[in-house]
Amino acid sequence: MMKNFNMLMFLHVTIMGTIMSLSANNWLTIWTGLEISIMSIMPMIPNNNFLSSEASVKYFMIQSISSSMMMLGVLLLLINSKIEYQMILTSSMMLKMGIAPFHNWILEMIESVELMIMFLLLTLMKIAPLNMISYLMFKNNLFIMTSLLVGSVFGLNQMSLRKMMCYSSIFNMSFMLASISTNSIWWFYMGTYSLMLISILFILSKMKINYINQLSLNEEKMSSKMNIWLAMLSMGGMPPMMGFMLKLMVIQMMMSSKEFLISIIMIMSSVLVMFYYLRLSFVSILFASSSMKWKAFSTVKSSSWIIMINIFMMPLLLMLKT
Structure with a gap:
């Protein structure tokens, strides 16, 4: 106590x-x-x-x-x-x-x-x-480009989920630095990123997972695997998850500011980050699984909160943006 x-x-x-x-x-x-x-x-x-x-x-x-x-x-x-x-x-x-x-x-x-x-x-x-x-x-352009490249490239060969989350944090911090001149954007980015990160860490703590190979060896329910799958897709920026809206908002801001080089690096590095999050998703939901995924939410009602947040948050963000 x-x-x-x-x-x-x-x-x-x-x-x-x-x-x-x-x-x-x-x-x-x-x-x-x-x-x-x-x-x-x-x-x-x-x-x-x-x-x-x-x-x-x-x-x-x-x-x-x-x-x-x-x-x-x-x-x-x-x-x-x-x-x-x-x-x-x-x-x-x-x-x-x-x-x-x-x-x-x-x-x-x-x-x-x-x-x-x-x-x-x-x-x-x-x-x-x-x-x-x-x-x-x-001007933080040097730090922004370095963080984009380091966070996307060095996260590809990581087997530890903690280090992968850390490289992903470095990558997302570059987006916040790019929008640092507009307080409303980087504050909103930090708040939404914190929500996505705590959802992933909560699931990893509950499933006691620290490395990628443990995703395919654990005996958790399919609903838990669906939750971590959707959380990983949102963190990677897969549309229509809310993580995609954050990156789109910052890239649009950089394009309007005539920062075309940084915008191109953001888009290319986002593809690499999406790649290693998709790898995690495939390991957690596709391999060593014989059950039908579309029945995962029919048995446990409380397991649908992550998909509700990730999918239905993007139309709400679009409405707030306009």
């Missing part, structure tokens, strides 16, 4: 630090909120895995380096230095979020943390740095 109370307390302080950074009007308060979030999530990282303590120390070192870079950029800003302080501030935030090419640290620690901490690292801990980047007038 005490452990649960401590986890709840640290989670609340982490959320409080993020809110503090979002509502701040000066760089010092933003830095303070970021440090509160970092110090609060660190006690939640250690678990029964013997590598979790190493992951906690690694996370502390990386975040300390990025915070030092941020304070250096703020000092250069305050003294009106000719050094490009916006580049230093942006690089510190990219390192803090684990965006390519600063992504190796999050890939190494993601295997040893619990799924709830993984969700926090990939969603909540990236909101405040993204909001800070939106304050800077710095």
Whole structure:
């Protein structure tokens, strides 16, 4: 009980630090909120895995380096230095979020943390740095293209679902960076991506799956396999799932901004991401299965919530967009 109370307390302080950074009007308060979030999530990282303590120390070192870079950029800003302080501030935030090419640290620690901490690292801990980047007038095209290529290409040869989710997060972060100039778009993208990610992690936790080959060997009900199948298709961006609407919205924005090179890279890399999510879908629903898929939802009524969200969300998003 005490452990649960401590986890709840640290989670609340982490959320409080993020809110503090979002509502701040000066760089010092933003830095303070970021440090509160970092110090609060660190006690939640250690678990029964013997590598979790190493992951906690690694996370502390990386975040300390990025915070030092941020304070250096703020000092250069305050003294009106000719050094490009916006580049230093942006690089510190990219390192803090684990965006390519600063992504190796999050890939190494993601295997040893619990799924709830993984969700926090990939969603909540990236909101405040993204909001800070939106304050800077710095072109992020290099980081966007690098994240698109790294997240799509390097995810093809992964057998670990955790690392695949991490590469997918890097890929989706590039779409958020591309729309960082419009707060309503990247906030909506982050919220919808968080909904898709938590649905996948909930199913993986329930089925106790960590690797691709476990998808075909598990003895779960067909309704559970259908749920993970639809969640994977939505995360990959298969129309008419809601994940497709997010990517379409950002690509349309980039085309209207005359960013044709980034738009082409987005489209080509989205095909690669769709490929490895389709591979997961085939393994989970087609192989080693002799039952008829269209009867999966006729027996369990509670298993249809994912298909309802994924399919019927896209017409609603189109209505809101217009």
